[in-house]
Amino acid sequence: xxxFLESFLPAxxxxxxxxxxxxxxxxxVYALFAIWLERKVxxxxxxxxxxxxxxxxxxxxxxxxxxxxxxxxxDIVPAKADRFLFKMAPFIAFAxxxxxxxxxxxxxxxxxxxxxxxxxxxxxxxxxxSVSIIMAGWASNNKWSLLxxxxxxxxxxxxxxxxxxxxxxxxxxxxTLNLMEVTEMQTGNAFLGFLPNxxxxxxxxxVIAFVLFFIASLAEAHRVPFxxxxxxxxxxxxxxTEYSGMRWxxxxxxxxxDMLLLSLVGATLFFGGWNSPFGSFMDGPxxxxxxxxLKGMILVFVMMWLRWTLPRLRVDQLxxxxxxxxxxLSFVNLVLIALWEMIF
Amino acid sequence: xxxxxxxxxxxxxxxxxxxxxVLTRKNAIVIFMCAELMLNSVxxxxxxxxxxxxxxxxxxxxxxxxxxxxxxxxxxxAIIIAIYRNNLTVDVTKINLLRW
Amino acid sequence: MDLFAVxxxxxxxxxxxxxxxxxxxxxxxxxxxxxxxxxxxxxxFYALLYAGFVAVTQLLVYVGGILVLILFGVxxxxxxxxxxxxxxxVNLVPSTIFAAIIGLxxxxxxxxxxxxxxxxxxxxxxxxGLGELLLxxxxxxxxxxxxxxxxCIIGAVLMAARTRHPHPPAGKSSQEGPGGPSYxxxxxxx
Numbered sequence: 001x002x003x004f005l006e007s008f009l010p011a012x013x014x015x016x017x018x019x020x021x022x023x024x025x026x027x028x029v030y031a032l033f034a035i036w037l038e039r040k041v042x043x044x045x046x047x048x049x050x051x052x053x054x055x056x057x058x059x060x061x062x063x064x065x066x067x068x069x070x071x072x073x074x075d076i077v078p079a080k081a082d083r084f085l086f087k088m089a090p091f092i093a094f095a096x097x098x099x100x101x102x103x104x105x106x107x108x109x110x111x112x113x114x115x116x117x118x119x120x121x122x123x124x125x126x127x128x129x130s131v132s133i134i135m136a137g138w139a140s141n142n143k144w145s146l147l148x149x150x151x152x153x154x155x156x157x158x159x160x161x162x163x164x165x166x167x168x169x170x171x172x173x174x175x176t177l178n179l180m181e182v183t184e185m186q187t188g189n190a191f192l193g194f195l196p197n198x199x200x201x202x203x204x205x206x207v208i209a210f211v212l213f214f215i216a217s218l219a220e221a222h223r224v225p226f227x228x229x230x231x232x233x234x235x236x237x238x239x240x241t242e243y244s245g246m247r248w249x250x251x252x253x254x255x256x257x258d259m260l261l262l263s264l265v266g267a268t269l270f271f272g273g274w275n276s277p278f279g280s281f282m283d284g285p286x287x288x289x290x291x292x293x294l295k296g297m298i299l300v301f302v303m304m305w306l307r308w309t310l311p312r313l314r315v316d317q318l319x320x321x322x323x324x325x326x327x328x329l330s331f332v333n334l335v336l337i338a339l340w341e342m343i344f
Numbered sequence: 345x346x347x348x349x350x351x352x353x354x355x356x357x358x359x360x361x362x363x364x365x366v367l368t369r370k371n372a373i374v375i376f377m378c379a380e381l382m383l384n385s386v387x388x389x390x391x392x393x394x395x396x397x398x399x400x401x402x403x404x405x406x407x408x409x410x411x412x413x414x415x416x417x418x419x420x421x422a423i424i425i426a427i428y429r430n431n432l433t434v435d436v437t438k439i440n441l442l443r444w
Numbered sequence: 445m446d447l448f449a450v451x452x453x454x455x456x457x458x459x460x461x462x463x464x465x466x467x468x469x470x471x472x473x474x475x476x477x478x479x480x481x482x483x484x485x486x487x488x489f490y491a492l493l494y495a496g497f498v499a500v501t502q503l504l505v506y507v508g509g510i511l512v513l514i515l516f517g518v519x520x521x522x523x524x525x526x527x528x529x530x531x532x533x534v535n536l537v538p539s540t541i542f543a544a545i546i547g548l549x550x551x552x553x554x555x556x557x558x559x560x561x562x563x564x565x566x567x568x569x570x571x572x573g574l575g576e577l578l579l580x581x582x583x584x585x586x587x588x589x590x591x592x593x594x595x596c597i598i599g600a601v602l603m604a605a606r607t608r609h610p611h612p613p614a615g616k617s618s619q620e621g622p623g624g625p626s627y628x629x630x631x632x633x634x
Contacts, residue, residue, distance in 0.1 A: 085474075116570065124507075125503060127508025128484070128508075131507060131511055134515050153512050157509070352550075353551055356551045356554065358482075358486075360544065360547030361464060363539075364540055365466070368535055368540075369467070370534060373476075373514065373521065380506070380510065381467075384482070388486055391489075391490050392489075394564070395495065396562075398562035400569050400574065401577075403569065403574065404574070404582055407498070407589075408589055410501055410502065412592070413510065414505050415596035416596075418600040419599055419600050421516075421517040422599070423603060424517055424521060425521060425603075425604050426604065437534075
């Protein structure tokens with residue numbers, strides 16, 4: 001990818017700039033599309049049509065219109081808020097979520113950095129997100145915001161444990177933390193001649209690991225049924241209550257980027273990343289990016305589907321699900337996967 | 345890579361700031377944070393020795409330091425919260441029940 | 445001046461500045477958030493010193509764990525919302541002199557000692573090498589660290605959780621309230 005850019009861009013710093021801004025472009029376009037998709041999914045699940053007018057075909061430019069409206073809005077900071085922290089929080093949140101994309105292999109030709117701690121780095125850097133949400137909640141000087149922020153911290157810290165343990169059980173199989181190498185391991189057709197060589201088909205326990213990972217990642221991304229940090233009907237807007245205009249937009253962008261990040265991690269760890277499902281058919285760097293994003297989008301779609309299907313949990317139920325079910329199950333699963341690896 | 349003296353000097357400065365904090369602040373949680381800062385500066389020293397003297401054991405030592413720091417954070421904050429529950433303050437000059 | 449030197453100076457200024465804010469700010473929450481920048485900056489220095497895994501562990505343990513714990517601690521030990529989180533400083537002059545003496549002594553020792561330098565190359569310390577060291581030469585400390593963490597989880601939960609009688613005396617059982625059992629105030633993680 002870097003050589004490709006160097007072939008037609010004049011200067012070295014420009015190459016680095018373009019190279020590092022590619023995920024940002026993907027996130028921005030994806031966020032515009034995903035917010036529209038979310039409304040359409042919501043509409044169709046509730047037997048409505050969703051946005052239909054803006055832009056002509058099925059209201060495709062509704063989000064763009066919303067974005068233009070949002071840019072025009074006044075940037076309001078509450079009088080009693082802690083101004084500096086209040087203004088800084090959205091940027092830290094988005095920086096944390098964007099920094100994690102560095103270790104995601106978008107295709108066989110593009111990964112931000114081949115660091116050998118890949119997935120561990122993603123887990124670590126996204127923990128800045130919960131700190132920035134506490135920052136936003138505290139600086140707003142608002143009871144709803146603070147409650148939402150405290151819930152976020154408790155939720156993120158708790159659900160990090162099952163996420164990390166399920167990722168660990170995948171790492172036992174792959175033996176490397178670098179997501180590029182994890183994806184390269186899953187190339188080809190091995191099982192029964194037609195199933196792709198993806199880790200989810202590796203053993204029955206991998207399916208359990210994926211389900212646990214998906215539930216925990218729903219909670220990490222603050223999606224329904226675990227959207228307690230911003231539960232509209234009880235906390236107004238949670239930590240985003242006092243935000244408006246583009247700062248609120250940054251939080252929204254962070255939320256969607258986080259969804260995409262966790263979906264891409266799930267796709268890489270369990271569904272073969274940029275590998276084509278048809279073996280060497282439709283393979284290659286460009287198709288790789290297509291497959292990677294398609295797999296990510298399917299997982300994002302499942303998250304949206306769940307949002308309009310399941311009701312929200314209570315706080316105590318949330319903690320029960322994590323500490324009494326997910327963590328013990330993920331530890332047992334870890335041991336079982338390790339045994340499977342040892343025997344076969 | 346920079347000269348090792350720079351890293352060592354930086355960690356010495358951090359350690360000094362931590363010491364000032366422990367000596368001047370009265371809130372137990374701030375003192376706690378300053379102790380974390382001092383631990384960090386020592387870890388930075390260990391890692392820079394490890395990088396410049398070509399010995400990986402420095403990094404291993406940092407892992408154990410991190411482990412102990414995590415344990416210390418959990419227990420230390422639990423103690424501070426327990427003190428707060430009994431005294432309704434975390435000001436270390438007012439926690440003087442055993443002072444003569 | 446190469447990129448390493450630029451990164452060193454920028455992040456050195458960042459962490460010294462944020463550490464100073466942490467120590468001298470009157471607002472505890474500001475101190476805690478300044479600590480976040482210091483910890484993240486130290487992680488950057490680990491990465492500059494080819495200790496990538498240590499850097500990531502630093503982020504995970506300090507920023508993701510200890511800092512969140514500290515913020516919880518601040519919120520649980522302050523009454524009132526905004527004004528009560530302020531504290532004051534004491535003994536500023538004597539302790540600064542004392543600390544400055546310590547710092548100067550440290551720097552003097554560092555500068556005057558003759559180190560035999562054998563700098564690591566990039567990529568010399570691998571994740572695999574570290575893991576093998578941890579599971580062979582350092583097996584016993586590794587296990588002991590695990591036991592220590594388990595013990596401190598139990599201890600923290602015991603200390604921070606409100607002591608409740610499992611079987612309240614007769615006549616007092618109605619005071620339990622609708623809230624149900626408490627959760628140990630979120631301090632049970634390390």
